[in-house]
Amino acid sequence: MHGRIKVRTTEEQKALKHKEQQKKLTAYRMGMQQILSTRKEDNYDPVSLDICTQLLSVNPDIYTLWNYRKEAILIEIEKRSVKLLMVYIAVRKNEIDGEDNIIKFLENEFRLTEQCLLANPKSYGSWHHRYWVLMNHPKPNWENEFSLCTKYSRMDDRNFHVWDFRRLLINKIGITLSEELQFSTERLNANFSNYSSWHYRSTLRNLDRESVGTELILIQNAVFTDPADSSAWFYLRWVLSNPTVTKDRRQELLDAFGQLEELEPDCKWVIMAKCWLTGSLVLSDKDYIDRRVQFYKQLAKLDPMRKGQYEDYLKAAELNASHVEDQKS
Incomplete structure (x- = not known):
């Protein structure tokens, strides 16, 4: 027609x-x-x-x-x-x-x-x-390349290529550690769900007792803002691997995450973080072992797709608990 x-x-x-x-x-x-x-x-x-x-x-x-x-x-x-x-x-x-x-x-x-x-x-x-x-x-022209990084960061601040490129440039143009940490903090405050920025922070320095405290505060701000986002939780696990994280700090985190669990009872990451914390505390303390067993049982219910993995962890935790009992007797 x-x-x-x-x-x-x-x-x-x-x-x-x-x-x-x-x-x-x-x-x-x-x-x-x-x-x-x-x-x-x-x-x-x-x-x-x-x-x-x-x-x-x-x-x-x-x-x-x-x-x-x-x-x-x-x-x-x-x-x-x-x-x-x-x-x-x-x-x-x-x-x-x-x-x-x-x-x-x-x-x-x-x-x-x-x-x-x-x-x-x-x-x-x-x-x-x-x-x-x-x-x-x-x-x-290293300064021009640095401007290019800024341009592409605005397009997609989770583009890990940009962050890798930036890391190659900072030594060429003399940017200080404090400036880069501040930049990373600003990007995270704008968007906590940024794996690349969290990873970038892990490449900037070796943590000591003072800097560990700063990182834990930033992590808590992130996980309380969006508990379901996994990026900050993975960074937490990396921080917890540092030997300067004391038992007292771990206990403070356990208490804080207990409050977060009351607000978000179905968030598996809160329970997972408790497993990391109790696994790093004094293993001879039966109270921590018993709590860890309970945490894995919770995870098996909250995350059934990985139930088999949690059950394996649960068996190891229960075995550890029985071993502690045998030592006491």
Whole structure:
């Protein structure tokens, strides 16, 4: 009928999609064949490098293509370094011109990686290539890279690639430990459900008695805000593995989590944390062992999908309890 838009049937849509996929696959195969056929140790083909750029813009996770670009960069750096060496004595200015040319070549790589990261912010190849280019750049702009981290953190503050990249940069630009801890705290206060930020804190310093207290306060704020979120609980387990966490601190946490359990009786993480705490306390204290047995029974009810795991833990706890009894008798 005139004036009506024709809507394709499901079969027509499938056929059209398949045709488009085949077209892209053919172009990809032709591009890869062109690149691999011109891959040489002593030179590279500019046309193949352009094709490489196009393919990575569509799919930035092809490691072979990133390696090809690294080879091209090294060839270009070596080639231009030889030219500089030949003209260095005659004309000092040529050294500057040659360095500028290399910088322009590497700046194109930065633009490509940023384009790829906009398409896929969690592309391993793109982040690795960007840092590799920075390490081979005669005048790397570390401050600019740090700004890039801030940009991508705002897009997704749980993108662990950004946090890893940031950790590589802080030593280059002289940021202090206190500044980074403050930044991490600010990000966590904005969103406690941030595994990457919690993990980042664990890489910044070795905990002592004073810093353990600071971390435990932050953790309690997080778990009381959202007890069901697992990120802070996992960080708690890491903090509890530190030998500077005293028995008194563990008992304080047990008391605090007892209050939280009254508010959230069906939250398995509260009970799980109690298991970690009582397992780390004096094992010869029968009261703690008996309580741990009770905690595992609660977990088996609250989290039936992992019932078998809790029952295994329960058997170990009961065995430990009977062993303590035998020692007393």
